Amino acid sequence: MMPRTLLARTFLLLAxxxxxxxxxxxxLFRYIDAEPRARETAQLAASAVNLIRASLFAAAPKKRLGLFNEFSTREGIRLLPAEPDDVIEAMPDSRFQRLLYRELTARLGAHTRIAARVNEAPGFWVSFRLDDHDDEEYWLILPRERAARSFATHWLTWGLLAIILALAMAWLIASRISRPLKAMAKSAETVGRGQIPDPLPEDGAEELRQLASAFNTMAADLVRHDKDRSEVLAGISHDLRTPLTRLRLEAELSVADEGARQAVVADIEQMEAVISQFMDYARAESGETAEKTDLATLLGSIVERQGCIGHVLHSEIGSLPETLLRPKAISRAVTNLIDNAWKYGGGDVQLKVAAVDREIWIEISDRGPGIPAAEVERLKRPFTRYESARTNAGGTGLGLAIVERIARLHGGRLDLLANPEGGLLARLVLPIRH
Structure with a gap:
């Protein structure tokens, strides 16, 4: 039931x-306010009763009825004689009403009664006697609002405004905490894809500034280390090509035995293939710009090139939308998967491409021995080989690592699955981006 995002959770807790x-x-205000309001209401009713008592005592008995009418018409105070058969409805049982009754009895005497309704007539009814020894009793009828507690409209308005302002501040506080963390998460995803993220703004609270600064430093160090590693690999590979070319020439001219010469040339070609893989790995994250590409046409050209060197593929390339990608890097990745399938797959390689749920699946399957599921993630790491029938002792263990880096560079992934028909199914998944 809890929200998933930090912003929503923080705001919810603050709200x-x-x-x-x-x-x-x-x-607390209602509790504290009850007693003074009860005292004020009781004082008002007691003052009205005392005023009426004094007026009635001062008036002649024959003029009291006229005085009652005078109070009603001029002052809005209603007076009625209490009757033994009056039907009385008590006030609601609440703390305020109990305090009000206590204050009234303290001022008017223990015989005082209060009611919410007498003979079906609503109001704030207070009984009193002209004299403590007088049995004749009267009802003083005040507006019901006098005995009811209610918050004034302006207090409710200000309270509602305060809540709205507090919630707005809570949202501001939560967003100022979550915004830099969300930006950092996006930058971390960018680093995970092998791309260079934009530096995070180093502002806000001291802890967030320190966190952003540390992340920027880490990202810059990773980029620098990766660049240094790629330059070292590229430099070594480039420097080795010249002596290998010289060795090939010397073998062609100096080795008289045909079998020995072919063996030396084969070793040199294997070394050149290893160097080519080093070069591919070094430039797997080069500065190639992503562009809208017709992937179906690109893959069709790869199939044609494979056919030209004698590798006939069974291909199924469906209709694909144009998407943003790096054509050279994708060609390198697909070619590496196809080469692996030809080397270790038993000579039956299939290429199948389709668009599935906003993604493009490029599947290369073979009929070789496959790879155990426990070894899949390990074999995606550089310079790692699986010592089995799929192993080429002359390989570098960089083929799948290159494909994995290119997949991450495009925000995709490389899945190595068991082929339902036997063998390995390598699936390169690329998101469709326009």
Whole structure:
């Protein structure tokens, strides 16, 4: 039931805190406000009763009825004689009403009664006697609002405004915490794809500034180390090509025995293939710009080139949308997977391409011995080989690592699965980007 994002969770917790705090303050205000309001209401009713008592005592008995009418018409105070058969409805049982009754009895005497309704007539009914020894009783009828507690509209308005402002501040606080973390997560994903992220802004709270600075330093170090490693591999590979070319020439001219010469040339070609893989790995994340590419045409050209060197593929290339990718890098990745399939797959290689749920699946399957599921992730690491029938002792263990880096560079992935028909199914998944 909890929200998933840090922003929503932080805002929810702050909002709950604001609402609970506001409710606690309102409850405390109502509790503290009850006694003074009860005292004020009781004082008002007692003053009215005392005024009526004094007026009635001062008036002649024959003029009291006229005085009642005078109070009603001029002052809005209603007076009725209490009757033994009056039907009385008591006030609601609440703390405020109990305090009000206590204050009234303290001022008017223990015989005082209060009611919410008498003979079906609503109001704030207070009984009193002209004299403590007088059995004749009267009802003073005040507006019901006098005995009811309610918050003034302006207090509710200000309270609602305070809650809205508090929630707005809670949202601002939560967003200022989550925004840099979200930006850092996106930058981390960019680093994971092998790309260079834009530096994070080093502003805000001291802890967030330190975190952004440390992340920027880490990203810059990773880029520098990767660049240094690629330059070292490229430099070594480039420097080895010249002596290998010279060795090939010397073997062609100096070795008289045909079998020995072919063996030396084969060794040199294998070494050149290893160097080519080093070069491919070094430039797997080169600065090639992504562009809209017709992937079906690109893969069709790869199939044709494979046919020209005697590797006939069974291909199924469906209709594919144009997508943003790096054509040279994708060609290198697909070619590496096809070469692996030809080397270790038993001579039956299939290429199948389709668009599935906003992704493009490029599948190369073979009928070789396959790879155990426990070894899949390990074999994606550089310079790692699986010592089995799929192993080429002269290989470098860079083929799958190159494909994995190119996949991450495009925001995709490389899946190595068991072929339902036996063998290995290598699936290169690329997101469709326009």
């Amino acid at each position: 709950v805190l604001v609402l609970l705090t506001t409710a606690a303050w309102l409850s």
